[in-house]
Amino acid sequence: MDNVGCDFSPMKQTLKEDIHQVIKALQNNVEVMDNENYCLLGAFEKIKEDFLSIEMKAATFYLNCYLSPFTDKYPELSICVQNMSKLKHGGLIVIQREDSLQSLLKPGIPIGAELTHSLLQSIFYPGSPLHDGAVLVSHNHIVSAANVLPLSDRFTGEKKLGTRHRAAIGLSEKSDALVLVVSEETGRVSFAIDGNLHPIITHASI
Structure with missing residues (x-):
C-alpha cells in the first residue's frame, strides 16, 4: 500500500x-x-x-x-456511502489519484458538477438511468457517471464476487485509483486499492 x-x-x-x-x-x-x-x-x-x-x-x-491528498470531499463521500449502505443501494465510485484513467475506462455520461452526497445518491438511486456503472471523481468534482471499468478475473470458483466488486478490483489492479463499492445485496461498503478489497465500517455493520 x-x-x-x-x-x-x-x-x-x-x-x-x-x-x-x-x-x-x-x-x-x-x-x-x-x-x-x-x-x-x-x-x-x-x-x-x-x-x-x-x-x-x-x-x-x-x-x-x-x-485526503486528492479530494476535500471525504465527508460527502462518507455520508453518501453510509446512506446507500442503510438503503442497500448499490454503487461504484472511482476516486482518481495520480494515474490517468482515460485508457482504462469505457467513458460514460459527462456530469461536470461539484461532488455532493445528495447528487451521488441520486445517481445511484435504483431505476436512475445512470445507476449502472461507475461514477468518476477527480479532485472535488463528479466528472462522469455510467463508466465501465475493467473486470478482475482473479476471483473465480467458490470465491465469486459480483460485477461491482470485480470492477473495483480490476481498476485498482491497473492504476492507483481508489474505488468505493456498496453492495446492493448486503449494504456492506468496501474499497479497492492495489488490487485488494477492504471492508469499512458503516452504521449498517455496527
Whole structure:
C-alpha cells in the first residue's frame, strides 16, 4: 500500500489493544482444549468476527488517509456511502489519484458538477438511468457517471464476487485509483486499492 501522511499513533494503539484481546482469547482456547466437553466452534466464530472488526477499523482510518491528498470531499463521500449502505443501494465510485484513467475506462455520461452526497445518491438511486456503472471523481468534482471499468478475473470458483466488486478490483489492479463499492445485496461498503478489497465500517455493520 501507499505511504500515507496521517498520524497513525492513536489508531495503532487502538489496534494493538484489540489484537492483544484476540491473542488472549486464542490463549484461553488453547488452555481449555483438553476439556472434551468444550466446543471450540463458537469461540472460533467470535475470533473471526473480532479479526474482521480490527480490519474494518484500520481500513476506515486508512481510507481517509488515502483520499485526503486528492479530494476535500471525504465527508460527502462518507455520508453518501453510509446512506446507500442503510438503503442497500448499490454503487461504484472511482476516486482518481495520480494515474490517468482515460485508457482504462469505457467513458460514460459527462456530469461536470461539484461532488455532493445528495447528487451521488441520486445517481445511484435504483431505476436512475445512470445507476449502472461507475461514477468518476477527480479532485472535488463528479466528472462522469455510467463508466465501465475493467473486470478482475482473479476471483473465480467458490470465491465469486459480483460485477461491482470485480470492477473495483480490476481498476485498482491497473492504476492507483481508489474505488468505493456498496453492495446492493448486503449494504456492506468496501474499497479497492492495489488490487485488494477492504471492508469499512458503516452504521449498517455496527
